[in-house]
Amino acid sequence: MTRFKVLLATLSLSVLAACASPQGSAPTLRGAVDPDFPYADTRSTYGQFLAGQAALRSGRTRDAAGFFESARVLGGDKAELAVRERAFTAVLLAGDVEAASRMAPRDAEANEAVRRLGALTRVVDLMADGKGGEARQIIKAETIGFPHRQATALLEPWIAAQVGDVAGAIAQPSLQGDRLVQYFGQLGRARLLERAGRFEEAETDYKLLTGVSAARGLFTLDYGEFLERRRRSAEAVALYDTALVQSPGDTALIRARARASVRRSPPPVVTLRQGAAQVLVATAASFMNERQSQFGLAYLRLALRLDPKRDDAWLLVGDVLAQGGDVEAAREAYGKLPPSSPRYVAAQGKLAWSLQTEGDKAAAVALAQRIAAAAPGDRDAQLTYADLLRADERWTESAAVLDPLIAAAAAAGNPDWRLLYMRGVALERAGRWPEAERDLKTALIASPDEPELLNYLGYSWVDRGENLAEALQMVQRAVAARPDSGAMLDSLGWAHYRLGDYKAALENLEKAVELEPGDPDVNDHLGDVFWRLGRKDEARFQWTRVLSLEPTATQKVLVETKLKTGLGPAGPAVATTVATIP
Known part of the structure; x- marks a missing residue:
């Protein structure tokens, strides 16, 4: 399964x-x-x-x-x-x-939502052409209300700066109770103060942003780059180091720290168009988090009109397009990111996965291999390569790619359960169970309540007929954490089956099939339970269904055999040995 x-x-x-x-x-x-x-x-x-x-x-x-x-x-x-x-x-x-x-429709009888979006589109297009005065007139003359209040409030200071209104530019926007406007309005104010040479006031705002726990991770780079521009590289390095403790794999932070440590030139303060583009990207992300993908895409397009080289916007555009099924356009969007971008590896990884999804597994793995070879120190590049090897069922190769990542995490005294889990799965599929079991146990020590780990190790023991008492407890904990998981309910049902409790097995496996009707393993397990309960016609129906669900070659042979001969006599319930997690 x-x-x-x-x-x-x-x-x-x-x-x-x-x-x-x-x-x-x-x-x-x-x-x-x-x-x-x-x-x-x-x-x-x-x-x-x-x-x-x-x-x-x-x-x-x-x-x-x-x-x-x-x-x-x-x-x-x-x-x-x-x-x-x-x-x-x-x-x-x-x-x-x-x-x-x-x-953009301007008719009085036009749909209100379309007219508001049209007004915002005209504002952004005018800003892109440097016509802040005309953009300001639209905002004053037309009510660009819900759901565009956030964007309008955040854009107004940048429009004011475009027309030379210093007081308007440094006035922090606000919407009652709106944290997005609060945080990104304060970031905009910090940047506009910095542009105006009012560095102490700018730093106050940068510091306030990095002092808020909910926003700290979003704005560390902004404050660090400010410190670098003020030639305070040691302070910038210290700031990046603190952030890297929480986000050790953050490529942008790693690059920023490397740059600051040797005092290379930092990024310049953003232009007015770039600053305006960022608030639109932030608002787009908010829409996407609320599953308003159409608005999210519209805002990303507006942001790219202001800043056509904005990498995070292109990456998000690609994601929306890929989710909607427009694979070709998504690939074009991912391809917009240059190799110098901190997000280049992520974009190339998404390109590789799009090839995998389309069935071109060889091209997907080849691209991932090139990315990993070109960026040997990039964790994300190595993980993408390992994932695609595993998706291509090249289990041993996938585990080998993970080896140095796991060794590095262990050397740093911070074992990563996710890496151990990934390698454990690959090793188990490669038939190297003792090594796989070791990884899964070690991962469980690092994260003892993780449902995925409890389920995988528990199911593996159940399927092998080992440590059934403890395996049952483990999958019960997994199901308690995720009661709507068909895979975990299947593990619980199969544990009861192995212990000879067919009534409990049936109850859980019927729920599992409802949640995972297309999973051949779950249907196969339910067929076995039906047979043990004497419901042989239903058992044959489930096994026949398995053959229509793209089973593996091994599954197909086993199911065809059961359809011919049924199951042999049930053996005694196994389950006395209890494994100990070291």
Whole structure:
């Protein structure tokens, strides 16, 4: 059974509309202007609109933006308002902010939400062109209300700075009870004070941010870079060292510390456009955390209009597009990150996983291997390589990649249960059980209440008929922590089966099948329980179902044998030896 799974967010059709081409590639009008396109005979406004809807449903989101724009153009001044609104939204989400700004609906009868987003789009586009005065006029003349109050409040100081209003620039924005505006407003104020040469006041704000436990990790780099610019490198190194205790694998912190320790030139203070872009990225992340991915993507596109080289924005754009199924556009977004970026390894890792998901396992592993070889000291690069080797069932190679990472953690006196767990799984699958058991036990010492560990080691013992009494206790603890986990309920049911308690086994395995109906192991186990309870027709039904669920070759042979001969007599319940975790 798969003991750990990646849960991918499933996006709605409205979010699929958000998955379009990256910033800078304007959607091409299709159908009305391209005679070779399959929908070329669809010349009416309504036909183009329907074609756009069809493109969305089939995942061709870049074409969808083109269809909606084509519908708008064909309709001219008489185009239905709904068509114009959809065209604006599609083009914005496709990444052409300049075109979207021109198309933004201003009609009084327009949908209020679309009109507000249109006003924000015009504001950002004007800021990108250095026209802060005109952007300010829009904010004063139009109410850009919910859900854009955060963005408007955070952008206003940067607009004020653009028009030379010093007092407006250093006035900290606020929304009652809104921590995002509080923290990023204070960061903006610190940066604008620094730009104005008011360094003591700027440092006060930077210090306040790094003194708040909830925000400290977000703003350590900002304060450290300020200290470096003030030629206080030793203080910057000390700040980075403190942060690295909590986040030892943070690539950006590691790079910043290395730079400060040899007094290389720090990043310059952000430009007005870069500062404004950051608050939009922060707001986008907030939307995405609330599963408002369409708004998140729109804000990321706006941020990239202000700062086309913003790496974190490209990475997030790629994630939204990949989750929506627009793999090609997601790869384009990940490919925007240069090798010099601290996030380059993460982006390349996502590219590799997209290849794996598409079935090109060889290319995925080859890319991960190149990344790992190019960055031997990068933990994330090595983990990605190990993960992809494991996904390709190259268990021994995966364990070997993890060896130096585990040794380094042990040498530092900080064993990482996750690494030990990963290697334990790889070793177990490679048939090296004594080594795997050692890793899993050591991991459990480091994290004794971790459900994944309790479940994996407990299930492994159950499946091998070893230490059943303790294994039962372990999987019971795992299920108590995660009662909705089909995998863990299966482990508990299988433990009861091994102990001969078929009634308890049935109760748990039926729940497990409800939660994991497509798992061949869970269905196989339920079939075995049915057989022991004398319900042989139901047992055969479950075993037959296993064959339709892509079982492994070994599973297939075992199930086919059971369908022919059933199960032999049940042996005595095993379970007296209790293992001791050293």
